[in-house]
Amino acid sequence: MEFVQSVKRNMTTGAYAQISGRASRSEYWWFVLFTLIASAAAGVLDVLFPGDLLQSLFGIATFIPGIALGVRRMHDIGKSGWWLLVGLIPIIGWIVLIVWLATKSDAGANKWGETVRA
Secondary structure (H helix, E strand, O other), rough: OOOOHHHHHHHOHHHHOOOOOOOOOOHHHHHHHHHHHHHHHHHHHHHHHOOHHHHHHHHHHHHHHHHHHHHHHHOOEEEEOHHHHHHHHOOHHHHHHHHOOOOOOOOOOOOOEOOOOO
């Protein structure tokens, strides 16, 4: 999946809050890159035009799609979406979660669906 496809799928289509199914590594990491770039741009604009409104609105707009995408990514490696809560454990939890999110997809179908074509 490419950058624009990932952003469109997760911000404008039915996948906005969909936690069923699977998401490929590329879909997840392209969306992470989008949120980092857009959040930085919103932060710069908030500094130029005081009010801290843009970054807050962007965070609110991407919160649910980010969680839903993370759950689908965990499904893709054969884990329940609840494993995202490991990220609440400082440092060690973050490392484990990053490794899982960067792990190659399970080959073939698992209990959350067929393999997603990247």
